[in-house]
Amino acid sequence: MEFEKTEIEDVLLLKPDIFKDKRGIFLESYRKSLFRERGLKVDFVQDNISSSKKGAIRGLHYQIDNPQDKLIMVMQGEILDVAVDLRKSSSTFGRAITRIISENNRHQLFIPKGFAHGFSVLSDETLVYYKCSDYYNPYGERGLFWNDSLLNIDWKVNEPVISEKDKHQPELADIPEEDLFD
Template structure:
């Protein structure tokens, strides 16, 4: 397994070792001890799958309180995946990083607790999977506007297909401080 650090400390791209031949391929999408060895001693309690079409943007989502760390990957298609540091007091507050996740590159993206997460589908369709460190909590469900100008995310779409929740999401500057996680050293 290869680990690639991003511009945001804690947000990691993970490339599993893929074993393939004429029949197809195999890889470990998660191995507790190997992840612990790279500093991710996580326990997943929920696994989700999302299917979307080209131009869909989902996000930028987070939970507060009861934050979720997410290990995300693509089983079919291609998405541009983004993490934004929204932890009050963080030296990288409001900064983002993005990575292309595809069924062919088998990459995983670790989005730590305290980060907002979103993705944009760039293939005809995409099957997206993510494992979470906390259960979904509807009362803690939050969002930041996908194209918040202050964040400056370089999305590969100008007119995305959005949910009502994502259309109405506030800019990061308009989220009340008590609804944002706090940076802890």
């Protein structure tokens, strides 16, 4: 598996080795020892699966209690995966990173604690699988407005489908200081 640095420190694009033959494919999606060799001491404790239709935008979400490292993989379809740096001492604070992840490229995005995460669905349907390093805590959940002009994210969808909750999240400039990460 290849671990590729991105333009935002600590966000990594993982490219698993894919073995193809007449039966199909095989790949290893996670190996703890590979993470440890690269200094990533992450213990994943919860796995999630999300099924979504074309045009859906999920996010941008983060947790201030029980913050989570995430490893995102697409099992079916294609998404534009997005991470926004909310670490106030970071030189890339407020910057977004995007990557297309699909069942075809089998790439994964590792997003550490301190980032808001979301994705848009580019295919008719998608099945997203992600590992989390801490348990979901609804009381510590926070969000960031998906269409914040300061973030200037091109979600690559023409008619976005947004949840009511996500339509009413604060913009980056309005997030309380205590909801940002050190």
